[in-house]
Amino acid sequence: MKAPRDFLSEEGIQFGRNSVREEVERIQWLISIRWWVPLLIAASTGIGVLAGFDERLAKLFFVAAYVIGYNTFFYRWTRKSKAEPAATQPRLHHFLIWQAAADCSALWLLAYFTGGTISPLCFLFVLPMIPVSTTLSARAACGFMASVLVGLTLLAIVEQLGWLPHQALVFEDKEIFSSPNLQQFLFNLLVLYLLVATATFLAYTLFKAKREKTKTLEALFESANRLNQKFWRLFSMIQTIGSAQNLDQVLRMVTSESAAVIKVQGISVKLLSDDGNYLRYAAAHGLPDDFVREKVVDIQKSPLNKRIIEGEPFVTGNVSAKEIFQFGEILAEAQIKSVLFLPLRLEGKVIGILGAYCLLPDRFTEEDVDFFRLVAELVAIALENARAYEAVEKLVQERSWYMLRVAHNLRAPLAGMLSILDLIRGQYLGSLNTEQQEYLRRLDRRSRTMLMMINELMTLARSREAQRTDGTESVEPELVARRIRRTFQERAAEKNISFNLTVPENLPAIRGDLETVEQILENLVSNAIKYTLPDGKVEVKFSPVVTMIRIEVSDTGIGIPKADRSKLFSEFFRAENARSIEKTGTGLGLAIVKEFVDKLGGRILVESEEHMGTIFVVDLPVAIK
């Protein structure tokens, strides 16, 4: 389950930084290639001198040394910036320009020492133009080209005016390319200009297409990444919702999860009544309590809701006075600026309305609405699932409850009968002859057979619960703790009870299913909060105990009040099966807790002192790896 998230996030980072990485690599390649340049210069100078060029050519060794010098500097610099890898594109581009400028200066010297603008080496000026024009923008490339041309012009001028001595190439005591006339000289210069300009233009145009493609790709990666993130959030939402089964739980999760997924202040779920005339607030997250409590909307009186039910989404980025009238003042007080309502649709039938509320104006874009539609579909499915699940559960429970009642009513008269039989067979009413004893024994046997059958019926009524776990599931304590915190922190805060959950790190998983473990804790914590007075304390502590996970639920409560005590028994009676009746009934649920703890192979103990509080200690076996 973890894999998709890692995959998404890691790839996501790489997508965005692709082009930067490519440029870094290119610059490194440039530096490594440059090491060959001084070697080449030195070698060709050596060969040149040996072949008969004047030894003044040896000045070129200085140029080689110069290239080694600045390249070492650049090399070191890249080394240093590797340590701080926050390479950004503008910084990289500056670095590239500096390198190209250094190259040009080396070329300038090279040209100067080999005859100035008429040097055959002048054509090498096209080389530094290539990395510059393939990487930088058209403007930057043109600027750079212009300064190179200015450099060349300067070289021509200083030579023509004789400010620097002309360094002629002398081969076998004969000057080659010597003192051209002005016309020739200007022509040479013009050819050089054209050469450099053409090289720049060609390199730029050829690479422009590639660069644009990279940019488009990057933009695509970006949006794919965003989509991936959204889908990941949806995926985790499905996961969370899938693990809850009863309607209340699903509603609670659906609202809080979708608020997190689309990052808004509040989410509400309104459900349509069976006759389709009313909308009832079923759940809300992050909205004022008054806004949703017991609120029913008559659809005939609310054209806005009517339109949504008919299938039209409603979006506003700036809640107007007229709309405020429909939403109520509470929404205005909560400073909600943007709202978005979508029908909750299931197989073409609208079952309610999902609303999103945000404090920012103009929060919902077209894209958000589309995404929210997906969320709404998921929510609708989750709700319908929960409803179906609850309906089936209820049916099963009602049947079991009925069977249990029947079994009890059969056992009661049988118990009376057996008691009388005991009395007679025990000869308390006078002695019996052998034949009488024999027939009474038969009667007793038949009655006990009947009792056994009734007991089997009871077991059958009960067995549904027992089938659930197969022993391979496991639950992370961290996850349970998080869910319990989410479920109860508000309720505790309302009563001003401090509510603390502590889970040490690296606790092994609990053997069993999430629902069972969660119900155990839900019952215990719910009781703890219920029977603790304001300003009290409720604590849940997880700890490892040999092969068990110990969960202590302690409170500074008053114990169970008198009024609720008789419910304890009826609860035990019912809990044998009817769990949901129980949940909505007394909220004690201790019998369920015991049942569930047994099911997970754990144990539960309680210590309670009047006016001091109660502590429940639950030990649950860890999962087998």
Add this chain to the structure above:
Amino acid sequence: MKKKAAILVVDDDQDITDSLKIILENHDFTVRTASNGKEAVAALEDQIPELMILDIMMATDTEGFDLAYDLKENPKFKNLPIIMLTSFLEKVREEGPGDFAYILGEQWPAHWLFEKPLDTNRLLDKIDDILKESPSP
């Protein structure tokens, strides 16, 4: 000679109270019976027995349970040992006080819980145990 211990049997099933009365009397107990909580309280006010056998489900599902709690809170009766009876829980057949006492701890008002139909011998043994433990009032 040892004074006969008094037992109050409370159950709405007359077959149970009648047969238990005879059996217990045959084991040298003084037995009175009551068929609901109200009668039981009247009988208790009249005279406090050494032990009470109390059915949980009578007119209501929790009548016996409620009575036991009330008695625990009444200083006059709070030391009265109670054996509860029920005809629905099969789990209590196992040795031990059953799930109630186990979970409820302090909140559990009885000494023991037996399932109906009763095993007469086990009931008699338990009565002996309890009477031996608790000082007579």
